[in-house]
Amino acid sequence: MQSEFAPVLLLLVATVAAVAATYGVAALVRWAPGVLVVDPFSSGMAPEEHAVSRHHVRWYTVTMVFLAFDMEMVFMYPWAVVVAQVGPKAVVEMFGFLAVLMVGVVYAWREGTFRWT
Amino acid sequence: MAEAVIFWVCAAGAVATGVAVFRVDSMARATFALLASFVFAATPLLLLGLSYLGVLVILMMIMEMVVMAIFMIMLMMNPAGLMPMSMVHNRRGSLAIAVGTFVVLGAGVLLVDWPQRAGTPPEDVTFALGEALMGSHMLVMLVIGLGLFATIVSAVVLAHPRGRYDRFGDDLRGRPADDPIRGGVGR
Amino acid sequence: MDLMRWSTPRVLVVPVRAGRAVRLDVERLMRERGWESAASPADADLLVVCGTPDADTGAAVDRVWNLLGSPRARADIPVRHGVAERLDRARAELGDRPGRPSGRTSGRRRPAPGDRPDDSDDDTRTDHDGDVAGLPMAERAPDRDGLTLDRLHLTLGPVLPDWPAGLVVRLAVQGDVVQTAAVEVWGEPGGRWDGPPAAAALDSLARLLSVCGAATATRRARRLRDEVLAGSADPAALNRFARRLRRSWTLRWATDGVGRLDGRHGDLTGDATQRCRRWLDVVAGSPPVPGEDRTAAVLTALPGLLEGQELATVRVVVASLDPDLESSGTGATS
Amino acid sequence: MTPVGQGAVWTVLLVPILLGGLALGGASFARVLDARADGRRVTGAVLAAPLSATGRLLVQQRRAVVASDRLLARTGVVLVPVAAVLAALVVPWGNVAASDLSVGIVWFNAMEVVTWAALWMAGWGTNSVWGLVGGYRFVVQGLSYELPHMFALITVATGAGSLRVSDVVAAQDGLWFVVWMPVAFAAFLISALALSFAGPFDTATGRDVAGGVLAEHSGVDRLLLLAGRWLLLAAAAAMAVALFLGGGSGPLLPTWLWTVLKSAAVLGLLVWLRSRTATLRMDRFVEVGWMVLIPLTLLQALVVAVVVLR
Numbered sequence: 001m002q003s004e005f006a007p008v009l010l011l012l013v014a015t016v017a018a019v020a021a022t023y024g025v026a027a028l029v030r031w032a033p034g035v036l037v038v039d040p041f042s043s044g045m046a047p048e049e050h051a052v053s054r055h056h057v058r059w060y061t062v063t064m065v066f067l068a069f070d071m072e073m074v075f076m077y078p079w080a081v082v083v084a085q086v087g088p089k090a091v092v093e094m095f096g097f098l099a100v101l102m103v104g105v106v107y108a109w110r111e112g113t114f115r116w117t
Numbered sequence: 118m119a120e121a122v123i124f125w126v127c128a129a130g131a132v133a134t135g136v137a138v139f140r141v142d143s144m145a146r147a148t149f150a151l152l153a154s155f156v157f158a159a160t161p162l163l164l165l166g167l168s169y170l171g172v173l174v175i176l177m178m179i180m181e182m183v184v185m186a187i188f189m190i191m192l193m194m195n196p197a198g199l200m201p202m203s204m205v206h207n208r209r210g211s212l213a214i215a216v217g218t219f220v221v222l223g224a225g226v227l228l229v230d231w232p233q234r235a236g237t238p239p240e241d242v243t244f245a246l247g248e249a250l251m252g253s254h255m256l257v258m259l260v261i262g263l264g265l266f267a268t269i270v271s272a273v274v275l276a277h278p279r280g281r282y283d284r285f286g287d288d289l290r291g292r293p294a295d296d297p298i299r300g301g302v303g304r
Numbered sequence: 305m306d307l308m309r310w311s312t313p314r315v316l317v318v319p320v321r322a323g324r325a326v327r328l329d330v331e332r333l334m335r336e337r338g339w340e341s342a343a344s345p346a347d348a349d350l351l352v353v354c355g356t357p358d359a360d361t362g363a364a365v366d367r368v369w370n371l372l373g374s375p376r377a378r379a380d381i382p383v384r385h386g387v388a389e390r391l392d393r394a395r396a397e398l399g400d401r402p403g404r405p406s407g408r409t410s411g412r413r414r415p416a417p418g419d420r421p422d423d424s425d426d427d428t429r430t431d432h433d434g435d436v437a438g439l440p441m442a443e444r445a446p447d448r449d450g451l452t453l454d455r456l457h458l459t460l461g462p463v464l465p466d467w468p469a470g471l472v473v474r475l476a477v478q479g480d481v482v483q484t485a486a487v488e489v490w491g492e493p494g495g496r497w498d499g500p501p502a503a504a505a506l507d508s509l510a511r512l513l514s515v516c517g518a519a520t521a522t523r524r525a526r527r528l529r530d531e532v533l534a535g536s537a538d539p540a541a542l543n544r545f546a547r548r549l550r551r552s553w554t555l556r557w558a559t560d561g562v563g564r565l566d567g568r569h570g571d572l573t574g575d576a577t578q579r580c581r582r583w584l585d586v587v588a589g590s591p592p593v594p595g596e597d598r599t600a601a602v603l604t605a606l607p608g609l610l611e612g613q614e615l616a617t618v619r620v621v622v623a624s625l626d627p628d629l630e631s632s633g634t635g636a637t638s
Numbered sequence: 639m640t641p642v643g644q645g646a647v648w649t650v651l652l653v654p655i656l657l658g659g660l661a662l663g664g665a666s667f668a669r670v671l672d673a674r675a676d677g678r679r680v681t682g683a684v685l686a687a688p689l690s691a692t693g694r695l696l697v698q699q700r701r702a703v704v705a706s707d708r709l710l711a712r713t714g715v716v717l718v719p720v721a722a723v724l725a726a727l728v729v730p731w732g733n734v735a736a737s738d739l740s741v742g743i744v745w746f747n748a749m750e751v752v753t754w755a756a757l758w759m760a761g762w763g764t765n766s767v768w769g770l771v772g773g774y775r776f777v778v779q780g781l782s783y784e785l786p787h788m789f790a791l792i793t794v795a796t797g798a799g800s801l802r803v804s805d806v807v808a809a810q811d812g813l814w815f816v817v818w819m820p821v822a823f824a825a826f827l828i829s830a831l832a833l834s835f836a837g838p839f840d841t842a843t844g845r846d847v848a849g850g851v852l853a854e855h856s857g858v859d860r861l862l863l864l865a866g867r868w869l870l871l872a873a874a875a876a877m878a879v880a881l882f883l884g885g886g887s888g889p890l891l892p893t894w895l896w897t898v899l900k901s902a903a904v905l906g907l908l909v910w911l912r913s914r915t916a917t918l919r920m921d922r923f924v925e926v927g928w929m930v931l932i933p934l935t936l937l938q939a940l941v942v943a944v945v946v947l948r
Contacts (some may be wrong), residue, residue, distance in 0.1 A: 039343050044464075049456065054192070055759050058144055061127060075250055077795065079247055080795035082248050084799045145762055265346065343845050373701045437704045438704070480771050
């Protein structure tokens with residue numbers, strides 16, 4: 001493969017092999033084979049229900065603000081490479097772009113988005 | 118040769134995990150099957166030499182799928198799939214749309230006269246992308262910036278249960294803010 | 305294999321009311337030997353019960369004992385005599401025996417033929433009640449904000465590391481916010497604490513520091529406590545410790561504004577930071593504020609302080625109030 | 639200093655070995671700090687404690703909670719160490735990089751984000767409240783540290799005018815980036831602790847939730863999670879050296895040794911910070927991440943961008 005990612009593939013294979021070897025060694029030296037199936041730890045009480053249910057998170061608006069803000073990374077990484085060549089225009093444009101997003105973040109902050117409500 | 122093998126493995130993997138999204142009962146598994154599908158789809162970009170785009174797709178998709186998992190599990194019935202359920206609705210209609218789309222795209226692949234490459238790819242694709250963004254595609258970026266700003270504001274307006282009037286009182290002078298759980302800045 | 309002999313065990317310490325003397329000995333020996341305190345049964349291979357549990361607590365301890373994977377060992381230490389020997393014996397047991405028969409299950413699954421260990425995913429079966437693997441799915445209930453959400457039940461105590469002995473708090477949580485909290489006290493109290501007040505303050509502090517994630521400060525607090533109890537504590541070291549913790553802004557951040565009680569609560573007044581500071585004052589040598597029936601006040605105030613809070617603050621609230629159930633007679637089993 | 643070059647293919651296999659050694663050293667140092675706080679003597683057994691703990695976990699029986707999603711849980715467990723090693727791929731050791739990707743900085747970023755998914759899966763997959771709460775806590779931690787982390791990376795890329803780690807090292811010939819990007823360096827160190835859920839950022843595995851994500855993992859599964867955490871911290875420390883501390887540059891000693899020494903120093907600093915702090919609760923940190931760290935790192939990026947223009 002001519003791509004520069006050939007070492008990635010090699011390392012991925014090597015690491016997965018190492019992890020598999022760890023599991024293999026563990027299987028050999030373990031005193032008790034198999035998987036012990038237990039109740040979830042509940043301070044010594046019997047569990048009352050399965051824990052995997054609809055889990056309501058109180059910070060879901062943070063995720064949306066994050067996704068929007070995060071999109072500017074798509075532009076900012078290539079921007080970092082060219083900023084020295086393109087000149088002041090690039091800096092003004094990018095930080096104008098970021099300033100607009102930051103206004104959005106400050107607005108969200110004022111509305112209490114970054115708090116557990 | 119190696120490239121072809123990797124491509125086909127990724128192609129098969131992307132389809133298989135894509136199918137898994139609709140076959141598994143658990144929302145968590147469905148989300149991460151979709152993530153796997155995206156990662157398989159991103160790998161051919163790396164093969165094409167589009168290093169930045171390929172890695173970026175992996176990066177973005179991980180973050181986005183984790184966020185999606187949060188919403189899937191918050192909103193869907195029985196997210197762990199411990200009760201049997203189906204992810205498929207309107208079987209006949211969706212089947213028709215899927216087959217139709219596949220036929221159209223497949224026909225396009227086979228029938229369209231693909232153009233020959235004019236010119237050569239740039240030395241550094243990422244650099245070229247940056248130049249395009251800062252030059253000819255500046256307007257696109259600015260529009261997207263405003264779009265993202267609008268997204269932030271509308272997401273907060275629509276989704277946030279408590280606003281500034283709840284926090285600071287009707288005259289917006291209440292300090293510190295009245296929140297059920299306090300935060301890290303400004304008490 | 306000898307792999308178990310080299311390593312230090314990880315110990316799940318079960319404090320029992322009236323077992324404080326044993327617990328203090330056990331914790332001192334663990335510290336001296338470098339045995340670590342486990343955070344959950346999965347983390348542990350040694351279960352140490354400090355004191356004689358009542359029937360209910362005993363059943364809870366047995367249930368937790370069943371959660372430990374092999375190799376495992378257990379030391380029930382009812383009285384203060386021979387603590388070191390009992391720990392040694394449990395340690396040896398851990399290194400010698402080939403462990404228990406494999407493949408014990410939770411009892412919620414159909415028994416596998418021949419009690420075979422089972423590595424497949426077939427423990428998720430729906431039976432006719434709509435239960436999966438013997439447990440129901442979560443029910444919905446109205447929440448603080450007027451929504452109807454899935455609700456999970458969670459019990460803190462009696463078998464929980466860094467938790468006041470005998471206290472049981474039953475929580476209903478939605479997401480990670482507590483909706484309801486009910487407090488119970490299990491077991492019978494022991495005698496009054498007759499050690500130096502600085503040691504009591506350090507003992508309480510260690511629990512608070514541990515649930516705040518200040519691992520090194522926890523170790524230091526326990527070490528100083530043992531030194532105070534042994535009479536070998538250096539006042540300068542105690543002062544230095546108190547001064548350093550007062551300056552720690554991460555600790556202040558973890559406790560500020562948490563579990564605030566207003567007026568008329570004696571040494572409980574204020575938030576977790578203020579209560580922590582009062583312990584630090586005692587550590588540094590000032591006499592403790594005499595509180596009349598502090599424990600009862602804590603138990604009354606606790607549910608109100610926990611409801612509506614994020615799960616992360618629950619442990620901090622409890623640890624900062626630290627009802628002294630080990631010696632206090634308040635609240636029989638309710 | 640000789641520029642960093644792409645090593646032979648086999649050098650890739652050195653990455654896990656070097657990283658593992660560094661991680662082991664960090665874990666040993668943590669045990670030493672623990673022993674000193676406990677008032678124990680620092681013996682060979684204390685130094686070797688991470689190894690003996692590994693042995694203990696290999697011997698220990700594996701367990702799973704009834705009706706848990708073992709496929710997801712195990713995938714998550716395995717992904718943590720794998721992502722850590724892959725992230726370290728782009729770190730140059732002296733003047734040899736196992737793989738000098740043209741987008742090395744983005745690659746590090748992408749691999750580090752894998753832990754979001756991995757920890758969430760490892761927590762959710764256990765079907766226990768503790769695991770669930772821990773997994774969600776890590777996601778919200780990610781939402782708060784990730785943007786400052788990215789801005790720190792972008793600041794470095796701006797300074798070097800490249801996303802290639804070897805170019806970043808070359809650009810620091812003469813003046814290390816830490817000198818004129820101190821805020822980015824600080825943000826990177828904070829996010830190094832956060833991405834490896836260590837130190838003040840260990841809410842996901844906090845003792846207040848009985849170990850959180852770790853609560854129901856034992857045996858070899860637990861070993862891989864804990865090892866992955868140390869590998870991540872080591873990878874972030876090594877990356878900090880390449881990005882801010884001039885990589886392998888230094889007098890007298892060979893460059894690879896300088897890289898190792900500097901990485902060990904940064905790792906030591908992180909481990910020390912980890913031992914000295916209490917856990918930062920996420921209900922507090924989210925707001926700080928967004929309203930303090932992001933503006934600060936943005937200002938740092940602006941300063942660097944203006945300097946780069948000259």
